[in-house]
Amino acid sequence: MAESILSLSGVRADIDQYHILHGVDLEVPAGELTVLLGRNGAGKSTTLRTIMGLTTVTQGKVRFRGEDITGQPTPRIARKGIAFVPENMGIFSLLTVRENMVLAAVDGPMDPARLDWVFDLFPPLKKFWNRAAGNLSGGQKQMLAIARAIIEPRELLLVDEPTKGLAPAIINDLAGAFEQLKQQQVTVLLVEQNFNFSRRLGQSAAVMNDGGVVWSGQMTELADNDDLQHELLGLGLGEHQ
Amino acid sequence: MSAHDEMIGQATPPQGVLARFAAFRENKPHIFLLLLMMAVALLMMDPRTWVLLTISGLAMGAMVFLMASGMTLTFGLMNVLNLAHGAFISLGAFAGASVLVWLSAQASEPSLLINLAAILPALGFALVVAGLLGLVFERLVIKPVYGDHLKQILVTVGGSIIIMELIHVVWGPNEIPVPRPEALTGAFLLPDALPVIGGVALEKYRLIAVVLGLAIYGLMTWIIERTRVGILIRAGVESREMVEVQGYRIRLLFLGVFVAGSALAGLGGAMWAMYREIITAHMGDELMISVIVVIILGGLGSIKGCFYGAVLVGLINLYVGYLEPRLAAVATVGLMVGVLMWRPQGLIPVIKV
Structure with missing residues (x-):
């Protein structure tokens, strides 16, 4: 596994009075696409928001390229090269x-x-260049959202469920875009529920449950092991998708 | 055109005169209302009086716009209710008046150029003093209460009282007469040869207020529409969090907008001082009623809405004040009630609810 660019150790975070993250340990290898999987409510989105400094860390450390960024203001974290x-x-x-x-x-x-x-x-962005972004379709909005993250070279992209609610053809386009990013060795941490999409793109993977990372390793390891999928992601998720 | 069609943005052009009229009313409510008000007023009075009142109304609107534009931005972008805004108006008026008194030698010359040597420093000083106070006020008073309207109301009303009392300490408790620069007194006479409106006397100062108001409206529109800071402000009105995620320090943007808004309040106050030729520490409080009506009427956070709202408030004040002086006091609020019953979101809302 490549050297990790981002590492979370024992990260705890609360939203209001609820404990959402109970000690997340996560390594994101540089130059790879890592998929963060898990059931609804497992804490995947909160993990991304916590990395960005949008949710306050109550315990534990977030390190980016070896530097402790825990508790830094969001704009400063963004300027370090995290989209x-x-x-x-x-x-x-x-x-x-x-x-x-x-x-x-x-x-x-x-x-x-x-x-x-x-x-x-993302050709539609050129077509609608001077139109209000609110008038774009769901897929085009997602393209714009990803385009914003890559218009300047970034060290790390955090992407939360890009395929949610999109038609299969558009999901395919998005997958193509991520393939290109992978070829350029951009580091991506992708939260995803769509297992086929994840399997196609992911190099490494981590599975969350109940506010913690319960498994991490190579994507192939998870993709080839049905029992492990059942155990980690619930019954037959792989077949249904 | 229904709200649903607008969101899709692909509605077919309306057919027929009535449908087109309805579309105009819904798509350009600010222009519709402005034309309606001016037309109704024209039917009810002599055209010469109408021209006079319209120019005066526009002048008042221009000055109220200056005062209100800062508040609509702080409310729209920062979601901060700054009830001390009126105190910044008063402070600007006193700061400007002091410079005018100090430079009264220049101000009393009949030449406009020499007058400008007093007017520009006066307006500039009002702008700077109010802006600086805005800087201190944001750091000391507003910063600890971001996100809490109730506390904002309490501390800004408190801050307002302190500023007004400080004005009493510095300038004394009495009303202060403001010398209007010589070249700005008097009026232009429209040539008698003009049909219908020939011979109407237009006060110079009001015309200048209209021109200055339009210039600042143009400048602000340009900043908001064309510059990076403007894009950031519009983005911030929509989502503060995403502005930060992109790497911009929104607190710094808040501070900048607050200072600019305070400075504009000061400028408006100084212009109002020259217009009324008498000032009191509480003038800002009296103007706040118009200011609040204007920002609600125009749609919170919208510069364009603020401008049209201010013009509408100015015009209705003058028209009603002429037609039925006893109703003048309720006309402004009545206008707001009427518009809100028709369009609860204001004329040009920026924040989509």
């Missing part, structure tokens, strides 16, 4: 597609070559 695509995509619906992208390019004007690459990945 976050939340479950609701978080696009600014009143802004145009262009304006959404302008804000995402924090370091200044967008690099035209990189923008062309993004347009190649």
Whole structure:
């Protein structure tokens, strides 16, 4: 396994009076796509939000490239090179597609070559460049959300359930985009419920249950072992998808 | 056109005169209401009086816009209810008036150029003093109460009382007369040859207020629509969290907007001082009623809505004040009630509920 770029050790986090994370230990290897799996309510989204500093860590440490980033303000964490695509995509619906992208390019004007690459990945963004992002379809919004995260090179992408509620054809397009990111050895931590999608893309995997990581290893190991899938992800999830 | 069609944005153009009229009313409610109000007023009075009142109403609207624009941004972007906004208006008025008195030699010359040597420093000083107070006020008073409206109301009302008492300490408790610069007194006479409106006397100061108000509206619109800071402000109105996730420090943006809003309140206050030619520490409180009506009427967080709201408030004040002076006091609030019954979200809402 490659050296890890992000590591969580014993991370506990609360939302209001509820304990959501009970000591999460997670290593994200550099240059790989890691899939974070688990049932609804296992704490996957909270884990991503905690890495971004959007949920307060009550105990434990989050380290990014060896540096302790626990408790740092969200903008500072983002500027270290972590991009976050939340479950609701978080696009600014009143802004145009262009304006959404302008804000995402924090370091200044967008690099035209990189923008062309993004347009190649997601052609609808070019078509609707000056339209309000709120008028995009669900799939196009997801494309915009991911495009924002990659318009400038980032060390780590955190992506929360990009396939949720999307049609199979669009999921296929998204998978193609992630394949390209993998080829460029961009580090991705992907929360996903769709096991086929995860199996196709994931290099390493971690499974969460009840606020902790209960299994982690290579994706192939999990994909080839039906019993393990049953045990970790519930009955027959693999077959149903 | 229903709200549902608007969201899809692909509705077919309406057919027929009535349908087009309905579409205009729903899509451009601010222009519809403005034209309606001006037309009704024109039917009820002599055209010469109407021109006079309309210009005066626009002037009042321009000044109220300056005062209200800062508050609509702090409310829309930061979700902060700053009831001390009126105190910034008062402070701007006193700061501007002090400079005018100090430079009264320049202000009393008949030449506009020499007058400007007093007016520009006065307006600039009002802007800077109110802006600086805004900086201190945000750090000391607003920062600890982000996200809690009840506390915001309590501490900002308290802050407002302190600022107004400090004005009493510095400038004394009495009303202060403000010398209006010489070149801004008097009026332009429209040439008699003009049909219908010939011979109407338009006060110079009001025309200048309209021009300045329009210029600042234009500048603000440009900043909001075209610059990166403007995009950030609009993004922040929608989701503070996502602005931070992109790597921007929204607290810094809040501070900047608060200071700019306070400075604009100060500028509006200084202009109001020259308009009324007399100021008191509590003038800001009196103006706050108009300011609050304007930001609710226009739609919270919308600069464009704020501008049209201010113009509507200015016009209805002048029209009703002429037609039925006893109703002038309730006209502003009546306008707000009427608009909210028609469009509860305000004329041009930024925050989609």
